Amino acid sequence: MGQDRYSPVTVAFARSPRAPHRFGVIIIIGLMIFACYGAVRVRNGILDCTVLDQWLKLTPCRAVLASDEGAFRNDVAFSPDSRTLAVAAQTVTLWDVATGAYLQTVPLPGDGQPIKVRFSPDGASIAVVGSWGIQVLDVTTMRVRYTLPALGVKGVAFSPDGRWLAQSELVQSGQASFGQVRIFDANDGRFVRTMPGKYTLGYYDLYFTPDSHHLLVWIEIPRPSNTRIARWIWNITNDQITEEIGYGDVSADARLLRLSDGTGTVMALNDSNDQYVVQYTPPHGCPGGWDAAFLSDPDRLISVSNTYDEISFALWPSESYTRVCRLTDGQILWESQAQGYCVEVAPNNRVVAVCEFARVQLWDVPATWNQ
Secondary structure (H helix, E strand, O other): OOOOOOOHHHHHHHHOOOHHHHHHHHHHHHHHHHHHHHHHHHHOOOOOHHHHHHHOOOOOEEEEEEOOOOOOOOEEEEOOOOOEEEEEOOOEEEEEOOOOOEEEEEOOOOOOOOOEEEEOOOOOEEEEEEOOEEEEEEOOOOOEEEEEEOOOEEEEEEOOOOOEEEEEEEEEEOOEEEEEEEEEEOOOOOEEEEOOOOEOOOEEEEEEOOOOOEEEEEEEOOOOOOOEEEEEEEEOOOOEEEEEEOOEEEOOOOOEEEEOOOOOOEEEEEOOOOEEEEEEOOOOOOOOOOEEEEOOOOOEEEEEOOOOOOOOOOOOOOOOOEEEEEOOOOEEEEEEOOOOOEEEEOOOOOEEEEEOOOEEEEEEOOHHHHO
């Protein structure tokens, strides 16, 4: 008779009726830990689109763009032909929209994170805002065309006709601090003019109207809500300024804005008097978010928001953070638990870029969003 290959302890443990139960408990606990860990990472955009789209049906995700691991996404911008996406984080990187492939990194003049990035209307130049001011580079060669040195630059915009580049900045003069807006020649950086007046300190966003004759200036005064509370329309041709009080979301061409006062009122720019007039007030206003963008159909708005807390959700959350809404009646056309804090729609209206903490997702625009 041959010797038993197993020790008495092993045989006793295997025969114990509790052994399968112990192994089962360990396996269940391990699966629960893995599920919780995976849920956290999925909800925060760490896994790829195969999981996000095909399995969980959270988003119409096409690609997840990853660079500068752990760096906050400050801004994104599509090129005019919708083929390239610029992402401002620790650096500025360019990505192929069709494939989600990394293309190149934009050289920066110094330390500090870029806070805004914009393409020129012809797509030949890219402007990067940072602690150095504004640097404008040739997209093809990445050679610096010119630099506008200034402290406290907060906003930048190219005019649609390609003639002007506008910048908003914070100015320190002696003991006084104020905000101002200046316009430069977009070809060579030559100073053209300054918007009349000195304004309250804040963070300024700039939008040119399609005729390139008007500049919409949003001011966001630092406060607990960080709500944009004032806007000016600067007629560049005659230096007339129309001041209005309010806050909301602006279309890329500055023609439309949606008030975030709970009514959801949509206003359109009246060229005859440089003022926004009410276009319609829906029976139920569309919900707001951290950021919003108009789709090419001006009656559609996509908004995103974020808890800013990776573990403050249930595995089956009931709250929606991303919504597509029809402005005319406030109807929600699509919603998801996916989170984001900035959103940009491509000029061709086929792709949406959604910023997360450390990633940017590219979403294909479904046909249902424009129905």
